[in-house]
Amino acid sequence: MKKSFRYYLQKLTPVQIIVLYYSLAVTVSVVLLSLPIAHQDGTAWSFIDALFTAVSAVSVTGLTVVNTADTFSVPGIFILMFVLQFGGIGIMTLGTFIWLVMGKKIGLKERRLIMTDQNQTNLSGIVNLMRQILLLILTIEAIGGIVLGTYFLNYFPNWQDAYLHGFFTAVSATTNGGFDITGASMxxxxxxxxxxxxxxxxxxxxxxGFPVLIELKDFAASKKGKYRFSLFTKITTITFVLLVVAGTVIIAALEYRYFFSGKSWHEALFYSLFQSTSTRSGGLATMDVSLFTETTLLVMCALMFIGASPSSVGGGIRTTTFALNLLFLYHYARGNKNIKIFNRELHEEDLMKSFVITLMAILLVFVSVIILSISESFSFIEILFEVCSAFGTTGLSMGITPDLSTVGKIVLMILMFIGRVGILTFIYIIGTKEAKANYHYPKERVIIG
Amino acid sequence: MKKSFRYYLQKLTPVQIIVLYYSLAVTVSVVLLSLPIAHQDGTAWSFIDALFTAVSAVSVTGLTVVNTADTFSVPGIFILMFVLQFGGIGIMTLGTFIWLVMGKKIGLKERRLIMTDQNQTNLSGIVNLMRQILLLILTIEAIGGIVLGTYFLNYFPNWQDAYLHGFFTAVSATTNGGFDITGASMxxxxxxxxxxxxxxxxxxxxxxGFPVLIELKDFAASKKGKYRFSLFTKITTITFVLLVVAGTVIIAALEYRYFFSGKSWHEALFYSLFQSTSTRSGGLATMDVSLFTETTLLVMCALMFIGASPSSVGGGIRTTTFALNLLFLYHYARGNKNIKIFNRELHEEDLMKSFVITLMAILLVFVSVIILSISESFSFIEILFEVCSAFGTTGLSMGITPDLSTVGKIVLMILMFIGRVGILTFIYIIGTKEAKANYHYPKERVIIG
Ligand SMILES: [K+]
Ligand SMILES: [K+]
Incomplete structure (x- = not known):
């Protein structure tokens, strides 16, 4: 029986494994979250709501059709934390478990190579890395939970509540889950x-991104000046930081005369910084974002669309995709064929990939907005914001999620799934490999643009 | 003196020539359209309005800040027709004139090669082609004007009015000018x-697209079955037709229960077909498009963004760019490295180009929408529609053009310019060629998406 299970697993491609385990995680989550013990007395709970909540939790998005604080009991909250862990670190860790089940030992020849390959669904050699990741994330969450929980003793009447809130907030933040049990986010x-x-x-x-964390850990353990960060880590970290800073500055500038009028500079700074960081994929908010101007909301849509780093708990097209697009546009305009950065050259195939991902994502967002503009009666910006939030697995919302039609909920669930597993994986899912043709036709140029 | 003029001209790159002559055409148009004789008595006419009208006419967009019918006198209307000709066929024909002025005779070795090269701003060998184009377009306009003018005898009290309207409509339609002298488009x-x-x-x-017209002409003159259309003509024509048909079907379907409710099937068909064709870049309308639902307007935004064929009187990213994007996405998902179509293979560089154009255009539209969302107080869809209309040099509007702020008008003028000369030319304008480096760095892969 076990042999037969292994047999079928071995026939699956890594992409199929990811999809299978995503579906499995969602199914288990639906069941767990629908257990009577998980709910407060007398709360309404339909199948579509259960499914939506499960997808939102497994994809660590944080869009909610029901108020978490009013719906779930304390056991329910623990289940939710478990599902967030499962989703946040899950998609990749699940792949590792598969490998373990199949009994394959993986040699770790060069970690950097594996890091680059892991999102190209080559799962070999990932076990050791995954163990490190799991340990690292759990450590971060534990420290975060203790710090926040202890600090929350100032806020809550008893230590149980304080540490429940502390640990839930730590898990929700670290996994970028975006769920809250305050009833009003942050x-x-x-x-x-x-x-x-x-x-x-x-x-x-x-x-x-996990690779960045691992490299930082190695860097800390290495002799001074001896460690070289990978090109990937340099690009993704710089892009990440620049996006957070640019987002903060733009939000502050755009809301200067609006939401921030009458507020102190440090209030404006923290509102801007927190919401900007949140668009990377966090999804928590210290304010009702629908109070922002339409311009700010549009910028936030773009930020959520870009999303987090690859191999992280976040979604969207990812920071590297965005960076490579901009680098290519810049170098193309300057007439450079080869893109040099940090004493390295970028690979043409990676540039092509980043274009494919971006265009596919734009197409996806456009079609989703069209469908929701038919199925829902909300304003355009509310719909676009919701769609970008789902695709970026961000979880920020102008407040329309609970009032969505079933069609709207289904579209958002698909977006959260694609956002979480990534457009590339999605393309591999929908792409049917056709027999490679060996013949070539003469090439012919066409007029472009 | 003449020698010195030639000397300076010869030092210009084709891109500089195009920009120079575009600016020159706009300047001349501002002067001509501001002549007192061009106006009806007592009409208001500011410099920014004159500039906007000139840019709109030279880029054959048709967005208007003043009502053409109420503002211009009969001589003014003739000037406008002249400017539309100048703009519609102009950008390329002007390049030809430059070549003539410089006294260079161009041999026409292989016409098809020239066609492909002409929008890559290689103007050599273009003279003969330009003569053909000019003759073809003028013939089309003349026939169209006579047919419409004669038919308009049913509509207008005297033959002067009938033929004025006939010829103006023919010129405005053929050059895709989008202007009207009825006061309410079509x-x-x-x-x-x-x-x-x-x-x-x-x-x-x-x-x-002119190359398509020329090939059609050659096809008509050739022996049966002996003529092979270029890959470019096949792709652009099929895409053009598919876009018109898809647009018609989508508009009809989306408005079935809204604008078309209570209307007959042939009314719905013609409203859909006319407005769909118009988004290719025509800009004339048989209805107030703001009566469409938001969903339809969003689809029209996308259609205007795509725009017309390359080397035509239209704007946007162009049909071939759109087609190559979709072809590449499709083949990438199927794991094909080489894109085969019509027994030919597409060139990687053309695919790259189409990605660059599309992303640059999306960036441009996004930034423009952001700016207008700050400077104007219109709804998001009104702004997006206006921006896409300007970039596609379409000229359709939900009616906000006359009420735009100066900032808004400037943004739209820039968009009309870029839309008309094309994103590639625009990239060459903003791109500063840096010294080519001969050294190479080691290539390093990064994680994408
Ligand atoms: K999230
Ligand atoms: K037009």
Missing amino acids: VPFAEDYFIQFIVILLIALGAI | VPFAEDYFIQFIVILLIALGAI
């Missing part, structure tokens, strides 16, 4: 900069 | 299918 802590600082740090650690 | 002829059929035909002839 709004109750809008004036507590310490909490916000910790949460921003946790969100960033989850969204900056 | 709305007065919303129930006259003959006029609409002729106008649709003229718009299509202008927007389908």
Whole structure:
């Protein structure tokens, strides 16, 4: 029986394994989250709501059709934390478990190579890395939970509540889950900069990408000046930081005369910084984002669309995709054929990939907006914001999620799935490999643009 | 003196020549359109309005800040027709004139090669082609003007008015100018299918691309079965037709229960067909497009963004760019490295180009929408529609053009310019060629998406 299970597993491609386990995780989550013990008395709970909540949790998005704080019991909250772990670190770790089940030992020849390959669905040699990741993330969450929980003793009447909130917030932030049990995201802590600082740090650690964390760990352990960060880590980290900074500055500038009018500079700074970081994929908010101007919301849509780093807990087209697009446009305009950066050259295939991902994502967002504009009666910006939030697995919302039609919920679930597994994986799913043709036709140029 | 003029001209790159002559055409148009004789008595006419009208006419867009019918006198209308000719066929023909001025005779070795090269700003060998184009377009306009003018005898009290309207409509349709002297675009002829059929035909002839027209002419003159259309002509024509058909079907389906409710099937068909064709870049309308639902308007935005064929009187990213994007996405998903179509293979560089154009255009539209969302107080869809219309040099509008702020007008003028000369030319303008480096760095892969 076990042999037969292994047999079928071995016939699956890594992409099929990911999809299978995503579906499995969602199914298990639906069941767990629908257990009577998980709910407070007398809460309404339909199948579509259960499914939506499960998909949102497994994809660590955080869009909610029901108020988490009003719906779930304490056991329910623990189940939710478990599902977030499962989703946040899951998609990749699940692949590792598969490998373990199949009994394959993987030699770790060169970690950097594996890091680059892991999202190209080559799972070989990933076991050791996954163990490190799991340990690292759990450590981060534990420290975050203890710090926040202890600090929350100032906020809550008893230590149980304080540490429940502390650990849930730490898990929700680190996995970029975006769920909250306050009933109003981080709004109750809008004036507590310490909490916000910790949460921003946790969100960033989850969204900056596991390879970056591993390299940082190696860097800390290495002799001074001897360690070289990979090109990937340099590009993704710089892009990540630049996006957070640019987002903060733009939000501050755009809302200067609007939401921030009458507020102090540090309030404006923290509102901007927190919401900007959150668009990377965190999804928590210290304010009702629908109070922002339409311009700010449009910028946030773009930021959510870009999303987090590859091999992180986040979604979207990813930071490297965005960076490579911009680098290519810049170098193309300057007439450079080869893109040199940090004493390295980028690979043409990676550039092509980043274009494919971006265009596919834009197409996806456009079609989704069209469908929702038919099925829903919300304004364009509300719909676009929701769609970008789902694709970026961000979880920010202008508040329309609970009122979506079933069609709308289904579209968002698909977007959260694609956002989480990544456009490339999605393309491999929908792409049917056709027999490679060996013949060639003469090439002919066409007029472009 | 003449020698010195030639000397400076010879030092210019083709891109600089195009920009120079575009600017020159706009300047001359501002002066001509501002002549007192061009106006009806007592009409207001500011410099920014004159500039906007000139840019709109030279780029054959048709967005208007003043009502053409109420502002211009009969001589003014003739000037406008002249400017439309200048703009529609102009950008390329002007390049030819430059070549003539410089006294260079160009041998026409292989016409097809020239066609492909002409929008890559290699102007050599283009003279003969330009003569053919000019003759072809003028013939089309003359026939269109006579047919429409004669038919308009039913509509207008005297033959002067009938033929003025006939020729203006023919010129405005063929050059895809999008201007009207009825005061309400083609709305007065919303129930006259003959006029609409002729106008649709003229718009299509202008927007389908000059190389296609030339090849069609050669095809008609060749022996049966002996002529092979170029890959370019096949791709652009099929894409053009598919876009018109898809647009018609989608508009009809989306408005079935809304704008078309209570209307007959042939009314729905012609409204859909006319507006769909118009998004290719024509810009004339048989109805107030703001009466469409938001979904339809979004689809029209996408259609205008795609625009017309390359080397035509239209704008946008162009049909071939769109087609190559889709072809590449499709083949990438199927794991094909080489894109085969019509027994030919597409060139990697053309695929790269189409990606660059599309992303640059999306960036441009996004930034423009952001700016207008700050400077204007219109709804998001009104702004997006206006921006896409300007970039596609389409000229359709939900009616906000006359009420735009100066900032808004400037942004739209820049978009019309870029849309008309094309994103590639624009990239060459902003791109500073840096010294080619001969050294190479080691290549390093990065994780994408
Ligand atoms: K999230
Ligand atoms: K037009």
